[in-house]
Amino acid sequence: MPVRDSIGIFFRRPAVLWALLFLAALGLGVAASFLWMPAPRVAVIRFNDTIWSDTAANLEAQLRYAEDDPSIRAVVVEVDSPGGEAAASERLYFDILRLRERKPVVVMVNTLAASGGYYLASAADLIYATPSSSIGNIGVIAQAPEASFVVEEYLFTGPFKAFGNTRDSFTRQMELLKDSFLACVFAQRGDRLRVDADTLSRGELYVGTVAVQMGLADALGARGDAVGRAAEMAGLARYAEVDVAAEMVGRGALAPTPTPTYPEYAYERVQQPSWAPGYYYLYVAPRAGGAR
16 A cells, blocks of 8 residues: 555544644643743832831732732842831731742842841841841830829729830830740741840841841842842743832732831931830931930
């Protein structure tokens, strides 16, 4: 039988035809997936502010967006913050830990990651810093409650209902919060730290070069280094960068970022007796000549 006739009989067999159709459909499906599937991206989230409840909510929204978007495979958080409210700082720490369970997270410190700013940064997989950045200031700041007194015109169900705490118990609670801060830092960076808890609890700031030597940060570099490392951790050879805030604003999912409240507002808030009661993970830069 001629070869041409043998080939014709082979391709006229139903099993062969079905196999060819299957392979063609598979090829089209693969080609379509490359056309329609979004390219993998590395998200860049910038936080350049004091940590108040509203600014924390803005950052939390961006972290959730990056977590939920399947095209985002890794996240870089640029931090420039003196810290702020203790409760809001703790929320951001746990938000980054949760995101880290799904995607690599790298923090880039360009200028300052102090107190609560470092608290949230410590939750990342890796921390990059510029050599002249300032990192650390681990500790708590708060305004002590007023001394207790009796006002006969008012009735209270407990002796400290009007004051919340004695000054002594308030100080002890500050120590508990400081210890919790330190415990979280050691939980995330314990095997990388080359400094003891007593030294860190002094609340000092360290330049980026020293912070890397102490293990408070992992490497010196710039944003491009942080983005490249995050992509490498996600196994990406080719990827695109996305500014999460800009994309969310463009889609109406996020209000434009307000004017940063750091550092002027932070200083004034601490100097005034009317600042909100509570505990703060906040660095307040000293001024020449003291308070105005």
